[in-house]
Amino acid sequence: MLDYAGLEALAAVLREGSFDRAARKLHVTPSAISQRIKLLEERVGQVLVMRGSPCTGTEAGRRLCLHVEQVALLENELRRNNPELVPEGQVQRPTLKLAVNADSLNSWFVDAMAAFTQGGNELLDISIDDQDHTAKRIKEGEVIAAVTASSSHITGCNIWPLANMHYVAAASPEFIARFFGGAGINPQNLSQAPLLTYGRKDAMQDKWLLQHGVTARHAPPRHWVPSAHAFVRASLAGMAWGMHPTVLIKEHLQDGSLVELVPDSGISVPLYWAHARNAQAGLERLTQCVINAAQDWLDPIDHRQ
Numbered sequence: 001m002l003d004y005a006g007l008e009a010l011a012a013v014l015r016e017g018s019f020d021r022a023a024r025k026l027h028v029t030p031s032a033i034s035q036r037i038k039l040l041e042e043r044v045g046q047v048l049v050m051r052g053s054p055c056t057g058t059e060a061g062r063r064l065c066l067h068v069e070q071v072a073l074l075e076n077e078l079r080r081n082n083p084e085l086v087p088e089g090q091v092q093r094p095t096l097k098l099a100v101n102a103d104s105l106n107s108w109f110v111d112a113m114a115a116f117t118q119g120g121n122e123l124l125d126i127s128i129d130d131q132d133h134t135a136k137r138i139k140e141g142e143v144i145a146a147v148t149a150s151s152s153h154i155t156g157c158n159i160w161p162l163a164n165m166h167y168v169a170a171a172s173p174e175f176i177a178r179f180f181g182g183a184g185i186n187p188q189n190l191s192q193a194p195l196l197t198y199g200r201k202d203a204m205q206d207k208w209l210l211q212h213g214v215t216a217r218h219a220p221p222r223h224w225v226p227s228a229h230a231f232v233r234a235s236l237a238g239m240a241w242g243m244h245p246t247v248l249i250k251e252h253l254q255d256g257s258l259v260e261l262v263p264d265s266g267i268s269v270p271l272y273w274a275h276a277r278n279a280q281a282g283l284e285r286l287t288q289c290v291i292n293a294a295q296d297w298l299d300p301i302d303h304r305q
Contacts, residue, residue, distance in 0.1 A: 004068075006040030009033045010048055010061060011068040015095070015125070017054030040064075063141035066276070069094060070144065073282035076122065095123040096286070099138070099146035101131035102198065103165060103245045104271065106228040108297035109147065115289040122286075130201035131165075131271060138274055145275035145283060147290070158280060160273040160291060163298035168266040169208050170249060170258040171241035178238070185262050187213035194221045196231055196242035204243040208267060243267070247297055270301045 012022035013033065023030040041048050048061035057065055072094035100109050105128060113124060129137060134146035135154050151159065179193035191214050195205050206216065214220070223240050225231050232249060235242055236257055244258070246266070252258035260266070273290050275283050 002064075002067075003036075003040055003043060004071075006036040006043070007064060007068045009036035010040060010057075011065045013037065013049055013055050014057045014061065014065050019055070059140060066097075066141045066144060069097065070276065070279045070282070073122070073144075073279060076120075077282050080120070093121050093123055094282075095125050096145070096283075097125045097127065097143040099127045099129050099134040099143045099148075101134065101147055101149075101271075102128050102228050103248065104131070104147050107245065107247045108293045109290070111296065112286075112290045112293035115293065116286050119285060119289075130199070131269060132203070133201055135274060138276065144279055145273065145286070148272050148274050149269055150274070151270065151272055154274055156277050157274045158277050160287060161301050162271040162273055162291060162294035164268040164270050164301050165298055166246045166266050166268045167204055167208075167243045168246055168249075168253075169205075169241060169261040170244050170253065171235055171261060172238045172257065173259055175235075175238040175241060176259055176261065180261075185212070187218070190214045191218040191220050194223060194240040196225050196234055196240045197222045198228075198231060199224070199226050204267065208243055208265070211265070212262065268299070271298070 008026065009022065009032075012025050013019055016022045016025055019030045019033045023033045026033070037049055044060065044064075046060050047058055048064060050056045050058060050061075073096065076094045105126065113126075116122070117124070127137065127143060129146075131147060131149040134143075135148040135150040137143045138146050138148075138154055138157055147162070148159075151161070153159075175193075180189050183189060190209060190212060195209075197205055205222070206219070209215075209219070223234065225234055228248065231242055232244065232252070234240060235244065235249075236252065241261060246253070249258050253260070271294065273287060273294075275287065
């Protein structure tokens with residue numbers, strides 16, 4: 001039988017990032033938190049917390065923390081469906097750790113969050129990561145569910161198809177005139193025109209460039225802009241071109257303040273929702289909110305592709 005007082009302390013340390021903040025959260029002393037985690041580590045026979053600023057969990061620590069969150073989710077569902085069995089106040093409001101790509105978080109996923117939180121008392125803890133890497137966050141036990149671009153099997157998870165997020169290479173008319181002029185778009189001028197990249201994991205621009213004859217060897221100069229809002233603003237200001245989700249720049253494409261570099265050359269990224277299989281019962285409502293929001297905002301996945 002696991003020591004749930006120790007597990008509660010572990011989850012608080014990993015969520016808050018320090019023993020002091022975890023102690024304040026649980027209304028105990030830091031030494032009590034330290035003692036609980038020490039006993040838990042002795043019981044499971046391995047280190048669970050890497051001390052530092054902030055404190056982080058080992059793989060085993062993260063998985064135990066995820067287990068605590070799943071138990072809290074199940075207890076919350078039990079209280080909601082059978083309040084006489086679990087009186088109000090004896091169950092903590094569960095916090096669900098999710099990983100979502102920035103473009104989804106800045107568009108359709110907000111609707112999913114709003115619908116979910118309006119129908120319950122759960123709290124959300126969102127981590128931003130590239131859609132090609134969020135599946136790893138589930139595998140490593142960092143999150144309980146994620147929006148991912150991976151349709152392949154993830155051990156211990158259920159996967160639901162959502163929709164396509166469509167991206168286009170776009171820039172301001174002034175930028176296009178300055179760098180492409182009358183010559184049009186070709187590999188030579190593409191290798192010289194500055195581009196925007198969201199982060200080190202963002203390979204969307206490079207994928208589009210490769211489709212248009214520009215290899216990594218001739219990669220253009222780039223700006224690193226890790227903000228969806230600033231990414232669009234930088235393109236509007238004529239700073240560079242970038243790959244934009246059409247859901248975020250639809251109005252700019254319509255009024256001509258942004259123009260697609262090569263018409264009808266966009267890239268569609270199929271998105272999926274993955275969650276821990278043993279938490280399915282507690283995540284059914286969230287899953288439906290995510291599916292509904294994605295279908296309202298985005299294009300259906302073409303399974304023939």
